[in-house]
Amino acid sequence: MANNDRITTRMKAGVLFLVLTVGFGVAILWSGIKVTWVDGDMWREQADNLSKDYMPMKARRGNILSSDGQILATTVLECDLYLDFKLRPAYDKQGNVKYKEGTRDTVFLKTIIDSNYDKYIDTVCMILHKAFPDSSAASFHRLIDSKRNAKYPRACVLIKRQIPYADWDRIRGFPGWNRAVVKEVTYKTEDGRDTLQSVIHNKRFHTYGNMAESTIGFRKYHLEESYTGLDGYYDSILRGRDGKVLCRRLTRGSWIPVRQGSIEAVSENDSLMIDSIPGFPVINGQSIVSTIDTRLQDIAHYSLEMALRRYGSTAGCAILIETATGNVLVNSSLILDTTGKYREIPYRNVALTDLYEPGSIFKPVLLTAMYNDPSFKLDTAMLLPVGKKRFSMNSKVVEDHGIANGQFPLWKAVAVSSNVAFCELAWRYYNNRRDSLFAQVARIFPFPKIGVDISVEEYKSLTHKLTYDNDFLRFCYGYTSSVSPLRMATFYNAIANKGRMVKPRFCKGFIIDGEMEELPVQVLNEHICSEETALTLRDMLVGVVEGGTGDNIKNDTYSIAGKTGTAVTSPNAPTSNATFVGFFPADNPKYTCLVMMESIRSFGRNAAPVFQDIADCVVSLDKDLECRPTIKKLAEIKRNQKGKGRMVYALPTVTKAPQAEVRLVHKRLGLDYSNITMQSKWCTFREPIDSLGQGAAYVKYESPRMQVPNCYGMTVKDALLLCRSAGLDVSFEGYGKVVSQEPKRGTPIKRGMKVHLKLKAEK
16 A cells, blocks of 8 residues: 555656646747747847947048059058056956965966067067167067066056057967057047047058158148148048948947848948948048159159258259149158158148248249330340449449359340349339339239148248349349249249149049049139240240250250259358259240259259259150150260260160060160060170170070079169069168179079168269
């Protein structure tokens, strides 16, 4: 009986357990069915609301392109490297603070443990040194060590601002360093409140470094996207418009954009395909096309820098303008900084911001005003006094440098830049109506602000009253008035353009839907003079180069019309501002160029060689110019004062060069060129066999196998190509052509060998 009761109890318990299990199973099954099918839409909607949201997204800033299709400025990511060195309490597995054994002193741990710190600190410092070559790896090592080992290490230590994102991310990826690299820092807002901001910022990256940087534009402030130059003037077009887009939440609070109708993630560059709030779409900035030509800008930059160094100038500029359109193809503005380097700097663009007394280049302005005056008629053959002359008892003696007393016709007075002759013209016709002369000049010269299309402080020209005799006479040869180089170039461009003055511009057009929409040409003054007057002035300016003060750049390949200018800045030193301005080809002007160097111990003719370097480059690149360089078929011997000479060959000489490039040069010069061998990629110039240059030709060149090639006399471009074709890494210093190399030529090549080249410019 007892056994039956025991069995019954066990059976009852089993049945109860079975019932409960089945009941729970049915309940769970029902809950699953209810969640999935009955209430599924509601729960999915709530999940979407928690995991998706419309988040702000910045528009991508447009690029700045050059007129020859290169990228001058684009946007990349940069980061501020902050490291957290604050000591933190150690905790045990139960979450309790650890104490030193036998004491109540808390155990503190460093953010980066010693083993990880010692293992990677050298690599971190080398990364920073490569990003900032001016600071050594050792200096970064000392800085980080001192901050980490301080008595009271701080939680947010600035190591370096504006490092490339790839370098920042690499440092963050080292074991143990991720926690130490700070991702957000606190900044003060304008109203004094603290706000957290990411250390990752957008940086405006200039592809060509400091070249034309004051024209492209500098960022004014570290955290605010405010710029100078083109970037500042066209900010509303380049900036675009920020919007809000649908994003999905990831782990650790991260959000990423999603495609419309899909959960597939996209990048910011794909923002046109993401779902945005109606009325708040992301509109990326448009790109603009500048007028700067990188090929010409490069030549102008380095030619100007060498000239500034040669004459010890404090600053200078080179401007090249396309005559018909006013497009500024070159604007190089170099200032001597505290480190002894010539650089382009923010807030000062020499061509626009610097006002200076132009000197003799102002004489054609005065001459144009006189030609416009109907009360008398000038004749290029009229005789004028030169040498020395005092015009009144109240004036000082006006003197021409290096010219004896005599009389020159007007055209020759312009060629030799006679101060006395121009003072004679003004004194003869305008002494009793000086205001009339100034009014005539003001009608043709852009004294007011031009209003150029780059964000820079442009100052109004300064002029003195012509009441006193000395001021009136000095006005006649370029003193008592302070103007900017760009305004002077604008005037000469008008003479080249037969009297039509166009406004100089730095932006050619906008890129809209992949096509460029070009901006119209703006005219400042339709006629500053008659076409006849412009042609007369052009002929006189040609005389300056052919037989006057600018004859140091006279050449047989194309004609130049120009004027030298010297304005003494410190009579006691003495130093002066030297300028050369003109246009070419003189018979059919297409380009106007001005070169100015401040505070040099020399004369205006010393600025002319920079002009010639730029003009030579233009003539070699512009296939549409009517004047083409000619190659003489017979060699000539040019002897210097000591009787020595150098051979001038009928063919362009090359040290070593790829045949494809030699063929291209011949094609542009209109010369025939046939392959010396289809199996040779490189060729070199073979010296002539006689004194007339006969037999000069190209022969094949093959680099010796497994030996360091001879790079002496080569340009850095060809030397790099030759060495890398042999499997060698290359470093170099200086500029010009190779004058030495290490290892020497013929050295057996070893794995990982690196060749160092020293370059020097030819004098």
